[in-house]
Amino acid sequence: MKYLSSYFTFATIIAFLFSFEPPSLDTREKFVQCLYNYPNISNSISNVVYTQTNSSYSSILDMSIRNYRFSNLSSKLQVIVTPFDVSHIQATIMCSQRHGLQIRTRSGGHDYEGLSYVAQVPFVIIDLFNLRQITVDVENQTAWVQAGANLGELYYTISQKSKILGFPAGVCATVGVGGHFSGGGYGSLMRKYGLAADNIIDAHIIDVNGNLLDREAMGEDLFWAIRGGGGASFGVIVDWKIKLVPVPSTVTVFNVARTLEENATEIIQKWQLVVNKLDERIFIRVDVKKVNSVEHGKQTIQANFVSMFQGGVEELIPLMQKNLPELGLDRKDCTETSWIGSVLFANAVYLGTNYTNEAPEVLLNRSRYRDGIVKAKSDYVRKPIPIDGLQGLWRLLYEVPDGELELAPYGGRMDEISETEIPFSHRSGIIYHIHYVVVWEEEGDEAAERYMNWIRKLYKYMEPYVSNSPRAAYMNYRDLDIGVNNNGYTSYDQASIWGLKYFGNNFRKLAEVKTKVDPHNFFRNEQSIPTLSDEENVSNI
Ligand SMILES: Cc1cc2nc3c(=O)[nH]c(=O)nc-3n(C[C@H](O)[C@H](O)[C@H](O)COP(=O)(O)OP(=O)(O)OC[C@H]3O[C@@H](n4cnc5c(N)ncnc54)[C@H](O)[C@@H]3O)c2cc1C
Ligand SMILES: *[C@@H]1O[C@H](CO)[C@@H](O)[C@H](O)[C@H]1NC(C)=O
Ligand SMILES: *[C@@H]1O[C@H](CO)[C@@H](O)[C@H](O)[C@H]1NC(C)=O
Ligand SMILES: *[C@@H]1O[C@H](CO)[C@@H](O)[C@H](O)[C@H]1NC(C)=O
Ligand SMILES: *[C@@H]1O[C@H](CO)[C@@H](O)[C@H](O)[C@H]1NC(C)=O
Ligand SMILES: *[C@@H]1O[C@H](CO)[C@@H](O)[C@H](O)[C@H]1NC(C)=O
Ligand SMILES: *[C@@H]1O[C@H](CO)[C@@H](O)[C@H](O)[C@H]1NC(C)=O
Ligand SMILES: *[C@@H]1O[C@H](CO)[C@@H](O)[C@H](O)[C@H]1NC(C)=O
Ligand SMILES: *[C@@H]1O[C@H](CO)[C@@H](O)[C@H](O)[C@H]1NC(C)=O
Numbered sequence: 001m002k003y004l005s006s007y008f009t010f011a012t013i014i015a016f017l018f019s020f021e022p023p024s025l026d027t028r029e030k031f032v033q034c035l036y037n038y039p040n041i042s043n044s045i046s047n048v049v050y051t052q053t054n055s056s057y058s059s060i061l062d063m064s065i066r067n068y069r070f071s072n073l074s075s076k077l078q079v080i081v082t083p084f085d086v087s088h089i090q091a092t093i094m095c096s097q098r099h100g101l102q103i104r105t106r107s108g109g110h111d112y113e114g115l116s117y118v119a120q121v122p123f124v125i126i127d128l129f130n131l132r133q134i135t136v137d138v139e140n141q142t143a144w145v146q147a148g149a150n151l152g153e154l155y156y157t158i159s160q161k162s163k164i165l166g167f168p169a170g171v172c173a174t175v176g177v178g179g180h181f182s183g184g185g186y187g188s189l190m191r192k193y194g195l196a197a198d199n200i201i202d203a204h205i206i207d208v209n210g211n212l213l214d215r216e217a218m219g220e221d222l223f224w225a226i227r228g229g230g231g232a233s234f235g236v237i238v239d240w241k242i243k244l245v246p247v248p249s250t251v252t253v254f255n256v257a258r259t260l261e262e263n264a265t266e267i268i269q270k271w272q273l274v275v276n277k278l279d280e281r282i283f284i285r286v287d288v289k290k291v292n293s294v295e296h297g298k299q300t301i302q303a304n305f306v307s308m309f310q311g312g313v314e315e316l317i318p319l320m321q322k323n324l325p326e327l328g329l330d331r332k333d334c335t336e337t338s339w340i341g342s343v344l345f346a347n348a349v350y351l352g353t354n355y356t357n358e359a360p361e362v363l364l365n366r367s368r369y370r371d372g373i374v375k376a377k378s379d380y381v382r383k384p385i386p387i388d389g390l391q392g393l394w395r396l397l398y399e400v401p402d403g404e405l406e407l408a409p410y411g412g413r414m415d416e417i418s419e420t421e422i423p424f425s426h427r428s429g430i431i432y433h434i435h436y437v438v439v440w441e442e443e444g445d446e447a448a449e450r451y452m453n454w455i456r457k458l459y460k461y462m463e464p465y466v467s468n469s470p471r472a473a474y475m476n477y478r479d480l481d482i483g484v485n486n487n488g489y490t491s492y493d494q495a496s497i498w499g500l501k502y503f504g505n506n507f508r509k510l511a512e513v514k515t516k517v518d519p520h521n522f523f524r525n526e527q528s529i530p531t532l533s534d535e536e537n538v539s540n541i
Pocket of ligand 9: 511512513515516532537
């Protein structure tokens, strides 16, 4: 990849920013003119700018709206830019500042609160879907992946080059690496290799001055911040260099369902006691939801134990008999496959499809995701939840058609990495995290209020059972209920309400990095890292 930044002189940019502009045009037109006239911009800029009058505008906007709660809400959107190269991003950043527009950067569009494509002020979307090149270096076990690529594309490309290399990141193929890696990124290799963000070794970011910076140029503090602190507060990430990890040629997967009548509660109770202490090659997630039981002719709660083991079934069965015999795992529940097979399997569990019919190419289909209107939340569990606590949870699940809990085990490598290594602070002592999701189809405010109230009630109910002081949350499961910034200046103390939940004691350092790299807080949103005022800088140390 060839970058254009070095061609620019600082003086040229300054001269350009203050050059004469015709006063009669409105902001949007001025902004577009600014892009077209940007010094040394590559010609193709005219092919990547979409305004409302363009017939493709709506389809480009809707293409990566993964949560219909935010359909039809982008009325403040002025322009969508879909860059092909770095100069397009640099021009968008400089021209947005010049014309008082904010920027929302979108990679996969999975943000649970729509922050990559909704804003309450006039703004521009930089949608990175044209930047999704992936270059795998098998010899050195690394890869460069552009921010607009998604997990399916990354996993597929790795598997085409090697059967014994993988990467530890999330499950759903359409999740973008731009948001996912910058917020952490966990999946079934987490207990052995940590998060996606733990395995990033270089990156390119474009900062508020339009400079393209690699790890060396950005410095270790900013490089630290974008591995778990979210990219959106600091600039636009162009690509990541990642360290690939070894995976065995044979892995084993299973998805075993147990209803309450089949002792689901007791099995989960035992699961909580062992799951973070098991061999770090095994990852057993539990998905819990309400189902109609044909056998029992009534509604019940079902727990699906969804697992990936980095080894063969011969080794897995005794491991399970020793540690979680209550599950009664049988050889016929298990499938031996390749690592990419396990990726297909996990994605199919998420989509509810039959993975045995699927070719790895389905991972490249950007339209394969579960649609709906969604609200999510998260929690961290440090001590096992007692049986009556679990039973109260089940009672709440009966109240809505489509509420789901996903319990994901920690331990292993996650226990070894220090809380300050990267901004993601949820490490040693965590047994598992909970991802709460409610999905609905009815449109309108009344339905939305009903389901939002339900998940808030659930969250309140869980308070005594989960982490506290602060009650921790996972940034990639974005939740604006836990606190938002003002759209002007937000003090460090105000932002700490949500910031300490996501980042613990790393929040302070994130604010310091932010103050250094974006002192005027151009890159901001409802939960962006705040800048420190002079007083805060002195008084809070
Ligand atoms: C269906 C589904 C499944 C999921 N599964 C998992 C999972 O298995 N594991 C897990 O850890 N998480 C999971 N998540 C959460 C997911 O990791 C986050 O939503 C993640 O932030 C999505 O990244 P994105 O690029 O798709 O989203 P986007 O909405 O595009 O971006 C999310 C945030 O990052 C910012 N951003 C995006 N790209 C850039 C960039 N290039 N530079 C700077 N800032 C950028 C955006 O502005 C926004 O603030 C899942 C979410 C969904 C909806
Ligand atoms: C544009 O780029 C060329 C090299 O490609 C360089 O010679 C020229 O000085 C640049 N012009 C400006 C205004 O930066
Ligand atoms: C829409 O915008 C794209 C990108 O700028 C451009 O290539 C295309 O010609 C435009 N289409 C119309 C109908 O204006
Ligand atoms: C958004 O608008 C479209 C077209 O007007 C409509 O069909 C759709 O139902 C709306 N979606 C929501 C979630 O309101
Ligand atoms: C591996 O890395 C070395 C050192 O950076 C480099 O010289 C070599 O070309 C790389 N190998 C490949 C296949 O790119
Ligand atoms: C549930 O547990 C009880 C007591 O441990 C046991 O007797 C019973 O067989 C289990 N039921 C199922 C379906 O596994
Ligand atoms: C999934 O597909 C395989 C192969 O076509 C088939 O044998 C199996 O019965 C299917 N399973 C389900 C649950 O439909
Ligand atoms: C991609 O997935 C969607 C949704 O499942 C499907 O309708 C479409 O046919 C798929 N496209 C291809 C090329 O397979
Ligand atoms: C805090 O203040 C010190 C001393 O004035 C200054 O050097 C430093 O850059 C400031 N840090 C931030 C993050 O503003």
